[in-house]
Amino acid sequence: MIEVEQLRKVYGSTVAIREVTFSVEPGEILGFLGPNGAGKTTTMRILTGYLPATSGTARVAGFDVHDDSMAVRERIGYLPETPPLYPDMTVEGFLNFVARIKGVSAGDRAERVRWSIERCGLSDRRKTIINKLSKGYRQRVGIAQAIVHDPPAIVLDEPTVGLDPRQIAEVRNLIKSLAGDHTVILSTHILPEVSMTCSRVAIVNGGRVVATDTPDNLMAGRVGGAAYDLEIDGAESALVTLTEGEPPQLLDRALQLVERLQTLAGVRSVTPQGSPGDRPDRLRLKVAIERDTEPAQEIARAIIAADLGLCELRRSQATLEDVFLDLTTEEPTTPTETTGAIDSLDSVAADPEPIEVETSPESPPETAE
Amino acid sequence: MAVNLGHRLRVILANIVAIYQRELQSYFVSPLAYGVASIFWLIAGIFFVAVLLGPAGIIAQSAMRDMQGQQMGIPVPPIDVPYEFLKIYLGSLGSLSLFILPILSMSLYTEERKRGTIELLATSPITNWAVALGKLLGVLTFFASILAPILLLELIVLAASNPPISPWVAVSGHLGLLLMGGGVLSLGMFLSSLTASTVLAAMMTFALNLSLWIIDLLANAIGGDLGQAIGHLSLLKHYEAAVRGVPETGSVILFLSYILLGIFLTAQSVETFRFQRS
Numbered sequence: 001m002i003e004v005e006q007l008r009k010v011y012g013s014t015v016a017i018r019e020v021t022f023s024v025e026p027g028e029i030l031g032f033l034g035p036n037g038a039g040k041t042t043t044m045r046i047l048t049g050y051l052p053a054t055s056g057t058a059r060v061a062g063f064d065v066h067d068d069s070m071a072v073r074e075r076i077g078y079l080p081e082t083p084p085l086y087p088d089m090t091v092e093g094f095l096n097f098v099a100r101i102k103g104v105s106a107g108d109r110a111e112r113v114r115w116s117i118e119r120c121g122l123s124d125r126r127k128t129i130i131n132k133l134s135k136g137y138r139q140r141v142g143i144a145q146a147i148v149h150d151p152p153a154i155v156l157d158e159p160t161v162g163l164d165p166r167q168i169a170e171v172r173n174l175i176k177s178l179a180g181d182h183t184v185i186l187s188t189h190i191l192p193e194v195s196m197t198c199s200r201v202a203i204v205n206g207g208r209v210v211a212t213d214t215p216d217n218l219m220a221g222r223v224g225g226a227a228y229d230l231e232i233d234g235a236e237s238a239l240v241t242l243t244e245g246e247p248p249q250l251l252d253r254a255l256q257l258v259e260r261l262q263t264l265a266g267v268r269s270v271t272p273q274g275s276p277g278d279r280p281d282r283l284r285l286k287v288a289i290e291r292d293t294e295p296a297q298e299i300a301r302a303i304i305a306a307d308l309g310l311c312e313l314r315r316s317q318a319t320l321e322d323v324f325l326d327l328t329t330e331e332p333t334t335p336t337e338t339t340g341a342i343d344s345l346d347s348v349a350a351d352p353e354p355i356e357v358e359t360s361p362e363s364p365p366e367t368a369e
Numbered sequence: 370m371a372v373n374l375g376h377r378l379r380v381i382l383a384n385i386v387a388i389y390q391r392e393l394q395s396y397f398v399s400p401l402a403y404g405v406a407s408i409f410w411l412i413a414g415i416f417f418v419a420v421l422l423g424p425a426g427i428i429a430q431s432a433m434r435d436m437q438g439q440q441m442g443i444p445v446p447p448i449d450v451p452y453e454f455l456k457i458y459l460g461s462l463g464s465l466s467l468f469i470l471p472i473l474s475m476s477l478y479t480e481e482r483k484r485g486t487i488e489l490l491a492t493s494p495i496t497n498w499a500v501a502l503g504k505l506l507g508v509l510t511f512f513a514s515i516l517a518p519i520l521l522l523e524l525i526v527l528a529a530s531n532p533p534i535s536p537w538v539a540v541s542g543h544l545g546l547l548l549m550g551g552g553v554l555s556l557g558m559f560l561s562s563l564t565a566s567t568v569l570a571a572m573m574t575f576a577l578n579l580s581l582w583i584i585d586l587l588a589n590a591i592g593g594d595l596g597q598a599i600g601h602l603s604l605l606k607h608y609e610a611a612v613r614g615v616p617e618t619g620s621v622i623l624f625l626s627y628i629l630l631g632i633f634l635t636a637q638s639v640e641t642f643r644f645q646r647s
Contacts, residue, residue: 048492073494084489086391088398100387101493103380145489 001026001183002047002153007056009042016042018207020056024200026152029179031198031215032187035328039207040187041081044155047185048078060153074103077151077182081158083142087131091122091141094130095148102149112148120144120174136167143174147182154178156186160193172197191324205328218323228296229316230285231276232257233309239283240275254283257306261285264302266293282311384495388503389510392477396511405472406515409465413519416461420454421526427454451530452538452614455523459542459612462519463605466512466550467582471574473512474557477504478635479567487639497636505555505632512550516543538614545611548624549604553578555631562638578604 002024009016017039024030034040045051047058049069057064063071086094095113104112117123120140125133130141139159146154159175160168176197178184188194194201195215202212211218232239232254239254250258250272261270266289273284289295296313303310396402420426431448481487490500520543527534557574564570581604588600600606607620 050488050491070494073492076492078488078492080485080488082485084484084486086395086484086486088395089391093394097387097391098489098493101384101490101495103494106383 001028001061002030002185003057003059004043004047005057007043007046007058008054009039009046009051010054015207017204020204020207020209022202022209022212024153024183024185026183027180028200029175029184029186029198031194031201032185032204033189033191033194033201033324034187034204035189038204038328040204041157043204044078044157044185044187048076048155049073050078074149075151075153077146077149077154079142079146079154079156079159081161083138084145085130085138085141088129090127090129091133091144092117092126094141095144098145099148102151104149112150115150116144116148119147119177121170136163136170139163139167139171140174143171147178152183154182154184156184158187158189160188160190168193203324203327210327211323226289226291227316228287228289228299229312229314230287230299230303230310231312232283232285232303233311234281234283240280250283253306253308257303257308258285260302260306261287261299264295264298266290266295267299286316381496381499384499385503385506388495388500389506392504392507393510396473396508401476402473402511405469409469409515410518412465413462414522416458416465417519417522420458420461427457451527451534454526455534455539455542456612458523459546460609462516462546463549463608463612466546466553467578468575469515470512470550470553471557471571471578473508474554474574475561475567475571477508477558478562478639479565479570482565487642491639497639498632500639501558501632501635505551505558505628508554508558509547509551512554513547516546535614541614542612545608545620545624548611548621548628549608552604552624552627552631553581555628555635557631559631559634559638562635562642 004023005021007020008018020039020043022030032040032043042051046053047060047065049065049072052066057066059065060072061075063075065072086097089097092113095116096109099109099112117126120143122137122140122144125137128137130138133141139162143156143159146156156175160171163171172193175184175186179199186193186198198215200212201215201218202209203218204210234253239251241251254272258270258272261267268288268290271286271288273286275282276284287299296315300310300313422428427448427450431450434448478487481490491497523539527539553574556577557570560573560577561567561570563573581602583603583605585600585603585606588596588603590596591599601619601623607617607623610617610620
């Protein structure tokens with residue numbers, strides 16, 4: 001439904017996106033995840049035909065966004081970061097206007113407007129002036145205007161930003177209910193949003209897509225996957241020596257335990273994490289395990305057998321947050337482009353400049369003055 | 370093919386009408402627009418009384434002239450009161466519009482930018498010039514509806530005049546006012562598309578109006594062919610011609626050119642705004 005290849009956008013001397021490639025299948029919800037300034041908004045603006053790409057191609061429903069701009073515009077619904085609303089119109093009047101300029105025929109218009117109003121839970125605000133609506137309702141009107149012409153593809157730029165938790169849940173349910181009939185791209189920097197609503201995730205950083213997969217696969221594949229967090233009590237005897245200014249050292253009993261645990265089936269690695277606070281008789285361990293194994297009982301037995309106390313045994317799953325941080329803070333190891341000027345821009349985590357470019361749509365163009 | 374073309378034309382027309390209606394409706398719910406209309410009516414009303422009944426008004430002058438003629442015993446050619454009245458009054462309405470029109474056109478695009486609705490328009494299957502044309506027609510209709518009550522005042526006076534005024538003079542004058550307004554609004558729309566600042570847009574439009582209004586003086590100072598060429602750009606000169614009741618094709622073409630130029634430049638500037646934002 002949506003294919004994006006090698007998209008690149010340069011604003012003056014700033015590279016906003018350098019190599020964005022992804023595709024979205026019909027009926028899918030793709031989460032576009034990235035830190036601020038990663039190029040999410042720029043990519044979406046190119047997809048909707050608001051901005052031209054410097055190079056690369058983007059296709060929506062088979063139409064090139066640049067060459068067949070009008071055909072794409074008829075087939076795409078777009079909610080920008082700030083919902084584009086005319087505050088002096090009523091909800092119904094505004095949606096009717098949008099339906100008209102989106103090319104909904106006069107016969108279908110009333111039905112489409114009614115449908116989008118119901119879909120977005122705006123039935124009781126039908127005749128309200130948009131100016132008088134709360135932020136949550138405005139966001140819903142924003143979504144309603146994106147779906148009023150029943151577009152096969154819907155692009156939502158941070159649809160839940162600035163809403164309260166209940167509104168967020170409602171908007172997420174609404175988006176989820178759109179999947180199937182519509183293809184949705186949704187940008188966000190809120191991680192739970194992605195795992196809750198999206199069937200696939202594209203993580204962008206520094207203007208390129210660094211990973212695309214389902215949320216589950218991403219979490220399983222990165223950052224070691226599943227693990228146990230343990231806290232062991234050595235009763236009176238110290239397990240760790242704490243010396244001022246030196247890293248804590250494991251004592252013999254602790255070392256034996258670590259070696260013993262490493263031999264257990266299903267255990268991939270054991271990483272000592274020092275002792276909690278000023279208690280050298282306790283030791284924290286992180287035990288990484290193989291996928292689909294559960295060696296918790298064996299681990300507990302081994303600890304008891306070593307005559308140590310087990311204070312805590314907790315299963316920990318890598319969160320999307322870990323994946324995200326792992327992907328977006330890692331240094332580029334394989335430079336794909338060789339020009340020095342571009343390489344210097346790579347450390348985007350430390351260089352939030354591009355965001356300035358894409359979050360100020362109101363600023364007048366240079367040519368104005 | 371022909372069917373396809375016809376269909377596309379209908380779609381474009383429907384789009385223009387949609388933009389037009391939205392724009393027009395926004396004026397009728399805007400306090401600013403009502404404020405502008407009130408001030409316009411107040412000042413136009415004062416002008417009306419002054420031109421007609423004031424101590425230096427047209428009736429007083431006419432009476433004085435008649436009296437002078439009787440005293441001297443020389444027959445003085447009588448003043449065509451309704452004609453003179455219309456000429457002076459429409460002239461003053463033209464000057465007044467100079468101040469009103471920039472306020473009407475200033476927010477045409479600046480507001481779209483501030484609200485982010487420019488992004489909605491730019492990602493809808495509708496061309497830039499259709500948006501510009503719809504908007505211009507909307508604001509021009511609002512200007513015309515401000516003028517309508519004034520027309521009523523004039524009708525009352527002109528209906529009482531004897532001999533009656535030639536309707537062509539009146540039509541030509543008002544059409545001239547509307548066309549001149551259209552040209553100014555169109556250029557003002559272009560200037561409003563250049564900036565996100567409403568005040569700046571109004572100031573730029575006012576400066577441009579003033580320059581086009583008095584460019585005659587500059588043209589006279591320069592003289593020669595160049596002066597003459599520049600003089601043709603003058604709004605005042607062409608507006609006066611229209612008000613005198615001698616509708617010149619040249620004047621109509623000039624006003625229409627300003628309108629088209631404004632629409633064209635607006636469409637270009639919106640395109641540039643999207644493409645070169647950096």
